Amino acid sequence: MHKYVFFFLFVFSFTKLIAQDNPFIRLVELTKPVNTVTKAKQFIIGSTCKTCLLTINENKVKVYSTGAFAYEINLNPGDTSFLVKATNAAEKTVTKTIGFSYALPKPVEAVKTLGIESIQTYPEGNLILNTGDKIQFKVKAYPGCNVSAINGAVLYELPTSVTKGMAGIYQGEYIIKATDSFAAKKIPIAISKDGQLVVVETKNTFAILNPLSSDVCITKGRLAHLLYGLGDDRLGGAKIGYIDSMIPLKIIGKVGGNYKVQLAPYKTAYIPDDVVTLAPKGTFAGSALTERWQVFGDSVYDYVAVGLTSKLPYQSVQEIEPSKIVVDVFGATNNTNWITQLQTCKEIKNVTYEQIQDGVFRITIFLNHKQLWGHSVYYKGNLLIIKIKQQPQNLALKNLTFAVDAGHGGSNTGAGGPTGASEKEITLALSLKLQQALQKEGAKVIMTRVVEKFVDNKERILIYRDNTPDLLISIHLNSSADPINVGGTSSMYKYIGFKNLSSSIHKRMLELGLKEYGNIGAFNFMLNSPTEYPNALVETLFLSNPAEEELVLNPVFQDKMIAKILLGIKDFLGDVARDK
Template identity: 65%
Template sequence: MNKIAVSLICLVANNAFCQNTDKPFIKLVQPSRKTNAVSWSNSFIIGSTCKTCTVTVNEKSVKVYPTGAFAVELNLRPGDTSFTIIASLANKTVNKKLAYTYTLPKPPEPVKDLSIENIETWPEGNLILMTGDKIKFRVKALTNCVVKAMGDTRLYELPVNQTKGMPGIYQGEYIVKATDSFTVMKIPVSVTDSLNSSFTKETKQVFSILSPLASDIAITKGRLAHLEYGLGDDRLGGAKIGYIDSNIVLKIIGKAGSHFKVQLSKSRTAYIPDDLVTLMPKGTFTPESLTTKWNVYGENQYDYVKVGLFARLPYQSYQATDPSTIVVDIFGATNNTNWITQLQTAKEIAKVDYQQVEDDLFRITITLKHAQHWGHLIYYYDNTLVIKIKHQPENLSLKNLVIAVDAGHGGTNTGAVGATGIYEKELTLALSLKLQKAFEKEGARVIMTRTKEQFFDNKERILFYRDSLPDLLLSIHLNSSEDPFRASGTSTYYRYIGFKNLSLDIYKRMLELGLKEYGNTGSFNFMLNSPTEYPNALVETLFLSNLEEETKILDENFQEQMVEKIVLGVKDFLKESK
């Protein structure tokens, strides 16, 4: 690493990589405690010592990597196990003792008396419902009984071959009726045995019917309002349909947990977090509009498609290739367009067309002149929907472009940690600074998320680049796994098919470093992959958790090679786009 990067890392992390001591030490990153109660047999001891030290665990030699990192895989047996780690150099030794208590998880048991062990409902969370909505029940209770929800809705016991051998699992659905009028309530579930004895338990979740007097119209707020397809969730959040503008009118038809359910068209629904909308007074009009005249023209670096509407309706867009097109669906819109004014100033748009897919779903198709998508943005000007499409740059060389380099994590968001104790945030910054220098050497103008150790929320990053409008964005990260030996490799990520080639070209170049394939992944729901305004790629350079790959990334020469491959990948992308 260069002196600045090394100084930064050593100052912040004080990790083994920076310590050129001739004294043995033991610094563990896993486990973090001396005594550990676990319910799984497989685990790891991961840490570091001085680079010239030897390490034993329970008198067995352990490989020490050139960085001082070491790791041991444990296969525990039920009961108590102790481990003594000894680091030695010459006649000096230090030791550290760890204790594990491995307890086999208790196998699930059937319910043995007239009772209900648990009640699960879907959709999860507290619900606000409308006629026709379903509530799904899964109940664990005494076997061979009659189980009912809502008083008379029968739930049926599943055969044990569908429940992993567990008797007493009952399932069923309740469909909300027009005559239902329950307000906020927990739903009772009863179990009755052959002697007609019964037991009743209520759901943890609360249910209610959307009142005819309640507000059922909301408008979006903020610059990052987004719609989600459903209620699924993982570490990247729910799958997003896409970001939409502020003050867009939405029809509310229910709520699940913290998400409003909205009706986009007769055949489409979506969800939106409740903190992204403002409820409107009862009597606010349902979102719908006729389309009016269109204008298609270009100026400077962008073409524009402007579609007149009478209300700010929700929309979604997606990219297609072969041919390169942008498709925009406007929900609640009905065609009344009798002419489309098109000017020759449009440089990127080859043609525009539309289709009334359903009574309340209007589709715009924009065919582009170039095969490569360079980005688009959708917003409203008053009630006019504006689709802003970026021209392909006239000169596809780095010296003519603005490149955004995002150093992942930072500040309190440390990211992954290697065996030496170095944090992902430190290495992403070191790599990004080198990448900045490499791109600037090629003549590019580089925009950086951060050039020092500080925290930036991902939403701040998106808005910063929305305002800066780079030609390309690269987000630099390192991957991680609990397994320090097997999980390894390089990977790149994209969300939109029109931006795939950028990530793929970088990925191909990264593989030239001899790194294992971990894949070029599409439809990735990472926030820095979510903008449609410019091609973007997430680069997970390698696995910081892997001891071999940590050794590589801590080597300055390897960092330089990695940066060189990323730059070459971007050049390949630009060459293919001509």
């Protein structure tokens, strides 16, 4: 009898609990009553009560165990509304109407009257130029006219066969002459026809490098870095690499906030103006002779010390098969007749050099082991030091130091999920679990953060430069504007010598049955940029995807992911040990 009473009370309590699970609808994107959009494909994303039935315009929508949902729609031109309805087990209902206003993009038309619709200049941005520099112009204007730029430089109307049928596209260029002299000038673009003239100025300003101004800048701080060019994305421009402070660089121009510098006769680069100071006029930069070398080691590192008559910029790269580190010193001319290599070296097998072109001196360092364990380049006076991490003698976890980086934090919230889950909180939870797993194996672990707080990425790099770990793992979650069709696990690396760490982890993560998003190289993420130690960015799952959000919010599945990351690390170390 008692068991029937218990069963009745259980069913009554459960039914009451469900009835109290009040329905709600919480949208995370496109939350306005009417949303103006420019694409037909849209998504309604959000959350409701975990036990609710959800419909959108009477179509049943899957509700995940977290309460998340995502619904794909394809709009027709015009105004469309959708009724979102959530109903709980007690048949209590709430609704929310969301509207879309979608218009097909207007067809691009030629300019109808004498005038200029748009002006583009390349490179983009405010420029400081030097003799021989080139400004390129692309102008959309009234077809069949005469169009010119600075000093009458002609812009030519392109045939419609190369402009996708659009008439009135004019292009041309102007090369700066030694006689040019102007400062912060907007360049007038003139269009004329049948005696009528219209002039429109460029948006950006242009100036000639003043011969009386400083033409040398000096690197400063600990994060000075050279850029290949002016390309940019959400991760920043592609970096040549970090360079030491107090290195003079020859300025030959400026684009926006980046100085253009001459590294060698046939090699230029860019450097942000906030990591340099201008030197007094008359300061020298750009050339030096190489002197004698010394190659030696201590208990942890090997060193190549190259004498120079002055500090010069440089670039280092990793190569594999065979493993080596190549350093190009810009502005250097060979005068080396003496290289001393001591038996204290454990990682360096051999060193060679080559004057590959005028002003580019190449140092090649061949290594004893297949796996690269990190290197750094810096100056001690005028002595260029290339510091190379020796392979640890014992590769057991208990003998190694790991850096575990919890992505984002504080005001940098990172990605968000349909339920409102925050990347910064999940990465912290996962990182603490990885810390515990590594410490259980006896490893020493350095953490970027162990509480919810903001840590700037630049600060993270300096923390680990000062506390050099053997390996770094950065934990993140991915995100996409498409919450239904895009998902999966991925890992990232920047340098080829560090690829194996990320690929080993990635292979293990796929054992969880996750969709593959890839093992991605040359990734321009700041925590992948250090050369001092192997590092891997693990983008565990897409938080924007409700199915993957459901997984990553599950503590049991979190434990499974951490176990796979740990196995991936062990696989990497095991492969290294076998290649000794």
